[in-house]
Amino acid sequence: MDSDLVAELIDRATRLITEHAEELTALDRAIGDGDHGINMKRGFEAVREDAERLARLDLGGALQQAGMILVRTVGGASGPLYGSLLMGMGRAAGEGAPPPALLAAGIEMVKRRGKADRGCKTMLDVLIPVQETLAQASEGPRPELLRRLRETADRALEETRDMLATRGRASFLGERSRGHLDPGAASSRLLVHAVCDVLEAVA
Numbered sequence: 210m211d212s213d214l215v216a217e218l219i220d221r222a223t224r225l226i227t228e229h230a231e232e233l234t235a236l237d238r239a240i241g242d243g244d245h246g247i248n249m250k251r252g253f254e255a256v257r258e259d260a261e262r263l264a265r266l267d268l269g270g271a272l273q274q275a276g277m278i279l280v281r282t283v284g285g286a287s288g289p290l291y292g293s294l295l296m297g298m299g300r301a302a303g304e305g306a307p308p309p310a311l312l313a314a315g316i317e318m319v320k321r322r323g324k325a326d327r328g329c330k331t332m333l334d335v336l337i338p339v340q341e342t343l344a345q346a347s348e349g350p351r352p353e354l355l356r357r358l359r360e361t362a363d364r365a366l367e368e369t370r371d372m373l374a375t376r377g378r379a380s381f382l383g384e385r386s387r388g389h390l391d392p393g394a395a396s397s398r399l400l401v402h403a404v405c406d407v408l409e410a411v412a
C-alpha cells in the first residue's frame with residue numbers, strides 16, 4: 210500500500226513539475242533569477258530516478274530520502290527549502306503523525322530554514338493555508354476534502370500576486386515584487402495538486 214502510494218506520488222509530482230517547468234521559470238524570471246522551473250525539474254527527475262528504492266521504504270523514510278535528494282539536486286534556495294519540507298514531514302510520518310500534523314511539521318522546518326512566515330510571498334503562503342484546510346476538514350469525506358485542498362491552494366497562490374516579497378531574491382525588488390505570483394508558491398500549489406490527484410485515484 211505504502212509502496213504503491215510512494216511510487217505514484219513521486220510519478221505524479223515529477224510529471225506536474227516537469228509539465229509546468231517553463232511556467233515556473235517564467236514566474237521566477239519576473240521576480241527572481243529565472244531558474245525555478247529548471248531546478249525543480251532536475252530535482253524531481255532525480256527523485257524519480259530513485260523511485261524504486263524509495264518505494265521500498267515506508268512513507269517517513271521515503272519522504273526523508275526524497276528531501277535529501279532535493280537538497281542535493283535542486284540547488285538555489287528552493288533545494289534546502291523543499292528538502293526541509295519533505296524531511297520534516299518524513300520525520301513526523303516516522304513518528305506516526307496524522308496528515309495535518311505531518312504537513313505542520315514540514316512547514317515548521319521550512320519556516321526555520323527560510324526564516325520566513327506567512328505573508329512573505331513564499332511557498333509558505335500556499336502551504337500554511339493548505340495545512341489549515343487539512344486540519345479543519347481531514348475528518349470529512351475525502352472527495353470534499355480534496356476539492357477544498359485544491360481550491361485553497363489555487364486561491365492562496367493567487368493571493369501571493371499582490372504581496373510584497375520580504376524574503377528571498379524577490380525581496381530585493383521591493384515594491385516591484387507586487388503584481389507577480391510567487392514561483393515557490395506556484396510549485397507548492399502543483400505539489401498539492403499532485404498529492405490530491407493520487408489520493409483521488411486511490412479513494
Ligand SMILES: [Mg+2]
Nearest residue numbers: 241242244245
Ligand atoms: Mg531562482
